[in-house]
Amino acid sequence: MVTNNFEYFAPESFDEAAQLLAKYRDTAKILAGGQSLLPIMKLRLAAPEVLIDLSHVPELSEISSNGDGLTIGSMATYYELSQSAVVQKAAPAIAEAAGQVADVQVRNRGTIGGSLSHSDPAGDMPAVFLALNGAAVARTRRGTREIASDRFFVDLLTTALRPTEIMTQIKIPVATGKTGSAYSKFENKASHYAIAGVAAQVTLGSDGTVTAARVAVTGVSSKSTRAKRTERILIGKEPTASVIRRASDRAAAELQDDLTEDIHASGEYRSYLATVIAERAITAAVERAR
Ligand SMILES: Cc1cc2nc3c(=O)[nH]c(=O)nc-3n(C[C@H](O)[C@H](O)[C@H](O)COP(=O)(O)OP(=O)(O)OC[C@H]3O[C@@H](n4cnc5c(N)ncnc54)[C@H](O)[C@@H]3O)c2cc1C
Missing domain, CATH: 3.30.43.10 (Uridine Diphospho-n-acetylenolpyruvylglucosamine Reductase, domain 2)
Known part of the structure; x- marks a missing residue:
């Protein structure tokens, strides 16, 4: 059509x-x-x-980092994110997720701002944005506001952006101490959309226990969502294989009333996959933190 x-x-x-x-x-x-x-x-x-x-507004594609964190223009493409040394250093999970989106044609055109604004239930970037505690800069002719990732995704294909707002930047706060992040997904083999995807960011204290953890799941329900029960199990503990497994087992616990069912996978299967993928993402984040 x-x-x-x-x-x-x-x-x-x-x-x-x-x-x-x-x-x-x-x-x-x-x-x-x-x-x-x-x-x-x-x-x-x-x-x-x-x-x-927006593709003729060059300042919307800029990527930079300073002592406060990483700032990504909303029009930065997946290809640019996956190749950027600044992104790879400051937020490796963003580069990792961007490199796994779709195919090379989509990665050359698709943007981080478009992905977040669209809030696709199987999008990769929304989960990473949540796990890295990002914020979206929304601007109109008259003013600017920042929307925290925790308030950004409202429902299926629905965000907190107002009709006259343009997302201009994505801000990722600087990770303190021993912090690691990772993104992992089980993808639909044709489109590469996540059937289940998990982003994790873990911070370790000097004694090796988890002082902060943010874990977010995509592909499993109507919008990307934090797995707060998983985070609670991790915090305060040494992230051994058995602790990570126990935490990962709860990755879809909050989503049981909102599981996606379609021709690609049942809700039960997606829910199970989330636990497997969470274990991979958390393990990789912990290894990077160490
Ligand atoms: C074959 C195929 C496979 C795909 N596979 C994957 C995949 O594996 N993983 C994945 O995450 N995604 C996948 N996608 C989706 C892809 O990532 C899209 O690029 C993304 O969802 C939207 O980004 P875009 O820049 O193309 O936005 P557009 O399509 O141009 O816009 C999407 C929506 O966001 C709004 N919007 C865009 N930018 C802004 C802004 N700055 N401010 C306010 N509103 C804005 C638009 O008005 C529109 O409503 C796939 C797409 C295709 C076609």
């Missing part, structure tokens, strides 16, 4: 893009890499009258 007719704008600055979005509001959609929006437009599941393409 082809899309409905739409008007196309290619602004060359953030201000121009924000003005267009303020003018057309609910009838407009931001176009980032187009790897989710264009397919759903072709299926006529979305029919925006106006597309505002």
Whole structure:
């Protein structure tokens, strides 16, 4: 199928893009890499009258890090994230997840901002954003606010972004002490979307026990979600293989009323996979922290 007719704008600055979005509001959609929006437009599941393409706003692709942490422009592509030495050093789980998204064509076009704004239930970046305790910078013509990852994903394909807000940056706080992060997934072999994916960030104290842990699961329910019971089991303990296994067994515990069932996997299978993948991601994060 082809899309409905739409008007196309290619602004060359953030201000121009924000003005267009303020003018057309609910009838407009931001176009980032187009790897989710264009397919759903072709299926006529979305029919925006106006597309505002951000790909000619260069400052939205910048990646930098300083003493506060990592700042990633929303238009940074998966390819750029997977290759960036700055990202690999500051937040290896982001580079690792970006390198596992889809195929090379999608990785060349798809963006971190598009992935988070779309909130696909099987998206890789939402889980990593949650595990790394990130924040999204949302801007309009009039102001800027930061939305913490814990408040960002509201429901299936629904986020806390308002219709006139553009996500300009993703902020990842600097990891203190002995911290490691990792992302692992069991993927659909055709699309590479996660059937179950888990991102983990673990911090170890000087005595080797876990002082902080954030674990997030994707692919298993309507949105990426933190596995807080898993985190609670890890914190305060030495992360031995048996502790990691016991914690991983609870990875889908909070999701039992919201399990995804489709032609690719039953809810029960996804729930089981989450425990297996959690064990891999947490083990890798602990090894990196050590
Ligand atoms: C064949 C195929 C396989 C895929 N496999 C995977 C996979 O394995 N893992 C995975 O995670 N994803 C996968 N995807 C999805 C892909 O990652 C998309 O790139 C991503 O979901 C959306 O990013 P985008 O930049 O293409 O955004 P777009 O499609 O351009 O936009 C998506 C939505 O976000 C909004 N939006 C985009 N940017 C902003 C912004 N800065 N501010 C506010 N709103 C914004 C748009 O208006 C739209 O509603 C796959 C896609 C395809 C086509």
